[in-house]
Each structure stands twice: as C-alpha cells, then as structure tokens.
Amino acid sequence: xxxxxxxxxxxxxxxxxxxxxxxxxxxxxxxxxxxxxxxxxxxxxxxxxxxxxxxxxxxxxxxxxxxxxxxxxxxxxxxxxxxxxxxxxxxxxxxxxxxxxxxxxxxxxxxxxxxxxxxxxxxxxxxxxxxxxxxxxxxxxxxxxxxxxxxxxxxxxxxxxxxxxxxxxxxxxxxxxxxxxxxxxxxxxxxxxxxxxxxxxxxxxxxxxxxxxxxxxxxxxxxxxxxxxxxxxxxxxxxxxxxxxxxxxxxxxxxxxxxxxxxxxxxxxxxxxxxxxxxxxxxxxxxxxxxxxxxxxxxxxxxxxxxxxxxxxxxxxxxxxxxxxxxxxxxxxxxxxxxxxxxxxxxxxxxxxxxxxxxxxxxxxxxxxxxxxxxxxxxxxxxxxxxxxxxxxxxxxxxxxxxxxxxxxxxxxxxxxxxxxxxxxxxxxxxxxxxxxxxxxxxxxxxxxxxxxxxxxxxxxxxxxxxxxxxxxxxxxxxx
Numbered sequence: 001x002x003x004x005x006x007x008x009x010x011x012x013x014x015x016x017x018x019x020x021x022x023x024x025x026x027x028x029x030x031x032x033x034x035x036x037x038x039x040x041x042x043x044x045x046x047x048x049x050x051x052x053x054x055x056x057x058x059x060x061x062x063x064x065x066x067x068x069x070x071x072x073x074x075x076x077x078x079x080x081x082x083x084x085x086x087x088x089x090x091x092x093x094x095x096x097x098x099x100x101x102x103x104x105x106x107x108x109x110x111x112x113x114x115x116x117x118x119x120x121x122x123x124x125x126x127x128x129x130x131x132x133x134x135x136x137x138x139x140x141x142x143x144x145x146x147x148x149x150x151x152x153x154x155x156x157x158x159x160x161x162x163x164x165x166x167x168x169x170x171x172x173x174x175x176x177x178x179x180x181x182x183x184x185x186x187x188x189x190x191x192x193x194x195x196x197x198x199x200x201x202x203x204x205x206x207x208x209x210x211x212x213x214x215x216x217x218x219x220x221x222x223x224x225x226x227x228x229x230x231x232x233x234x235x236x237x238x239x240x241x242x243x244x245x246x247x248x249x250x251x252x253x254x255x256x257x258x259x260x261x262x263x264x265x266x267x268x269x270x271x272x273x274x275x276x277x278x279x280x281x282x283x284x285x286x287x288x289x290x291x292x293x294x295x296x297x298x299x300x301x302x303x304x305x306x307x308x309x310x311x312x313x314x315x316x317x318x319x320x321x322x323x324x325x326x327x328x329x330x331x332x333x334x335x336x337x338x339x340x341x342x343x344x345x346x347x348x349x350x351x352x353x354x355x356x357x358x359x360x361x362x363x364x365x366x367x368x369x370x371x372x373x374x375x376x377x378x379x380x381x382x383x384x385x386x387x388x389x390x391x392x393x394x395x396x397x398x399x400x401x402x403x404x405x406x407x408x409x410x411x412x413x414x415x416x417x418x419x420x421x422x423x424x425x426x427x428x429x430x431x432x433x434x435x436x437x438x439x440x441x442x443x444x445x446x447x448x449x450x451x452x453x454x455x456x457x458x459x460x461x462x463x464x465x466x467x468x469x470x471x472x473x474x475x476x477x478x479x480x
Contacts, residue, residue, distance in 0.1 A: 104142075110173075111135075111139055114174070117170060133161070133162055134169055136158035137159065137162070140178075144181040145181070145185075148178070152179065159175050179230055180232060183229070183231075191237075199226055273442075274442045274446065275322075278383050278390075278442070279319055279323055283315050286358040286390075289360075344378030345382065348364055348366070351389070360400060366406045367405070367408065368408030377413060380447075384446060384447070388402075388443070389402055389404070389417065392417075397421060401420055402420075411473050413470045418459060418463055421463055443456070452468045452471060453468065455467050
C-alpha cells in the first residue's frame with residue numbers, strides 16, 4: 001500500500017478529506033485555516049485505526065433505505081403507499097372485464113331518463129300531458145338506427161305539436177339526437193335538409209319563447225348546438241365510410257394475394273410437370289432402346305451389349321440427378337440441388353451422343369456464341385431439343401437420323417430439329433396428325449414463355465421438323 005499523496009502545499013488528499021469529513025467541536029477555539037492545526041489533525045488521524053470501506057451490500061441496503069426515506073419525506077406526514085398501484089391496476093382490469101352493452105340499451109337510456117323526468121312533474125294535472133308529449137318525442141329514438149328518416153319525421157312532428165301547444169319540455173333534445181342520426185346514416189344532401197328543418201324550428205321556438213330583448217343569445221346558442229349535432233353526425237359517417245373503404249381495400253388486396261399465390265402454385269406445378277415429363281419420357285425412352293439393343297446383341301456381340309448396359313446405367317443416374325435437381329428446390333434439406341448445374345446448350349453434345357447410342361444418329365450444329373444466354377433460356381433450349389429427339393426416337397423406325405441446329409444472336413435463339421424418317425401421308429383434306437401426348441403442348445408452353453411460337457409437323461421432303469424462335473428480351477418471359 002502507498003502512503004497518502006502529498007500536495008504541493010504540504011497537504012494531503014487524505015488529510016483534507018478527514019478534516020472536511022469530521023464535525024468541528026464547538027468548544028474548539030483553533031483557527032480552522034491554520035496549517036499547523038491541520039497538520040496536527042492529520043497526524044492524529046494517521047495514528048488512529050484506518051477506516052474500513054463499507055461492504056457493497058451494506059451500501060446498497062443503505063442506499064435503498066435512504067431513497068425510501070427521501071420519498072417518504074417528499075410528502076410531509078404521508079408514507080409511501082405500495083397498495084395504491086395495485087388497487088389502480090385491479091380497477092383497470094375490472095373495468096376491462098365489464099361486458100359491452102348492446103346499442104339498443106344505449107338507445108333506450110335517453111328516453112327512459114326523459115320519461116322519468118316527466119313523471120316527476122309536481123302538478124298532477126299537467127303530469128299526464130307532459131308524459132304524453134315526452135313519450136311522443138323520446139320513444140321514437142328507440143328505432144333511430146333502423147329508420148333514421150322516419151324517426152326524424154316523427155320527432156319533428158311531435159315537436160311541432162309541442163310548439164303549437166306552447167309547451168316547453170327538456171325532451172326537445174330528442175330533435176338534436178334525431179338530427180345527429182340522420183347526418184350519421186344518410187347522405188350529405190339529406191343531412192343538410194334535416195339541419196334546415198331543425199334550424200327553422202329553432203327560429204320559431206326562439207321567436208315564441210325567447211325573453212323580450214334577448215332573442216340573439218338563445219338563438220345563437222341553439223343554432224350552434226344544431227350545427228354541432230349535424231357536423232358530429234357527418235364526421236361519424238365520413239369516418240365509417242373511410243374505415244369501410246380501408247377494410248374493402250385490405251380485403252381486395254388479400255384476395256389478390258391469394259389469387260396470385262394460387263396462380264404461382266399452378267405455374268410452378270405446370271413447370272414441375274413439364275420437367276418431370278421431359279426427364280422421365282426421354283430417359284426411359286433411351287433406356288428402353290438401349291435395353292432392346294443390349295438384348296439383341298447379347299449373343300452376337302457381348303462387348304456391345306456390355307456397352308449398352310453401361311449406357312443404361314449412366315442414363316438412369318442422369319435421370320435421377322435431373323429429378324433430384326428439379327425436385328430439390330422444394331426441399332430445404334436437399335443439398336444436391338445446388339451441386340448440379342442446370343443443363344444448357346453446352347450439354348447438347350452429350351445429349352446427341354446419348355441419342356446416337358440409343359439408335360438415333362444425331363448431328364448437332366451450334367451457330368453463334370451462347371455464353372451470354374441466361375441459364376433459364378439455355379434450359380428451355382435443352383428441353384426443347386430433348387423432347388423433339390425423344391419423339392423422333394419413339395415414333396421413327398430404325399435407321400432414322402436427326403439434325404439439331406441452334407442459332408444464337410444477342411436477342412434471339414432459334415431451335416430447329418429435323419429427322420429424315422418416313423411420315424405417313426395425310427388423308428385427303430386433313431392435316432398430318434401430330435404425335436399424341438403432352439410433349440408438343442409442353443414444348444409450346446416453353447416457347448410461349450419467351451414469346452416464341454412453336455411449329456411442329458411433317459416436312460415437304462419427308463421427315464418431321466420442330467422449329468421455334470425464343471425472344472430473350474420478351475417482357476413476358478418467365479422461367480421455363
């Protein structure tokens with residue numbers, strides 16, 4: 001441990017803290033500014049036992065007690081009441097548990113109060129008459145939500161009878177309630193007409209019942225009340241209309257989102273269907289052709305049979321890879337979908353070799369660079385060629401050859417697949433029949449996704465041809 005730090009004037013921080021922290025003795029006659037007295041006091045403090053620092057928990061306990069005492073002292077004569085907060089929370093919870101009353105109860109509250117007030121008229125002869133007029137003014141308010149205009153007419157008629165009989169009643173407030181209801185549940189023109197009728201009644205009432213020389217004050221006051229009732233009802237109607245429009249917009253947007261989701265699901269389902277059709281049909285057709293060739297060559301050429309079997313095995317693995325890649329996007333735990341790239345124009349050479357091994361000699365011609373083409377466009381080209389060659393393999397006899405021509409340009413890609421197989425002559429007046437199945441429609445859908453039109457049919461010199469042109473900059477292009 002180090003000793004007390006000396007100050008330049010000979011004092012120490014510890015000595016100054018000790019001096020300032022001690023209470024001065026009232027009987028001590030020494031000068032507090034005398035340096036010698038401070039030095040002696042410093043020596044006496046050093047001779048005594050050093051103070052131990054207070055424990056943290058003790059300091060925290062004392063701090064909490066000090067804050068509690070401070071809060072208690074803030075309000076003289078009052079101690080803190082922790083139960084006040086709990087009582088307020090309990091009252092709030094109880095208020096929330098109170099069930100909401102139906103609107104009919106609130107509609108019946110004002111007529112009941114007005115009738116109760118009319119029943120307390122001190123003069124028995126006038127009591128029945130007052131109760132009858134009050135009932136004519138107040139009871140129609142029970143149906144103000146169902147028929148606001150009819151209720152307004154009934155209340156105005158009762159007020160007119162009251163004016164003719166020269167009777168003043170507190171039940172005249174029913175006219176303002178009826179006006180508010182008309183403004184809240186009718187259009188603006190009807191509300192203005194109702195307000196004009198009430199204002200005419202206000203003028204007549206002030207002309208008859210206003211004190212002499214004091215017409216302006218009650219007229220302005222009652223007119224302001226009438227305007228306030230009409231404006232309040234109009235604001236309620238506007239707010240309801242706005243909320244209804246917002247809810248309708250939200251419901252319409254939700255319906256649009258659901259419709260878009262259904263369309264997206266349908267498009268994705270159609271895409272997966274096309275992919276599965278192309279993958280399964282092509283690979284199974286090749287495998288069947290290779291299996292027939294292997295069975296035919298098993299006795300005469302075992303080496304060719306073994307090669308065909310190996311080709312069948314490779315075709316099956318390729319089919320499994322294509323299916324895993326196509327369906328792997330539907331599963332988050334499928335890692336193989338990211339390891340296998342989509343087939344494109346670069347894989348057409350392998351496709352041509354596969355078709356040649358299956359019994360359809362295929363010649364491939366690619367004109368122009370295809371490195372700038374999007375992956376989805378290259379996949380569309382690959383699937384179109386694959387489907388066209390598969391149809392040629394399935395529907396042409398042995399010895400038929402096929403030619404694939406791909407033309408790539410900055411904005412378009414042309415696909416032309418032809419074979420030299422025989423085509424049955426069409427009947428008189430009827431076009432040549434296209435192969436049945438989902439192959440041709442699927443090819444048309446793929447071409448239409450890029451703004452292209454597919455033509456498939458017999459060639460003039462014999463054989464079958466499939467031709468289309470894809471527009472890469474088509475606005476309606478979607479992944480195929």
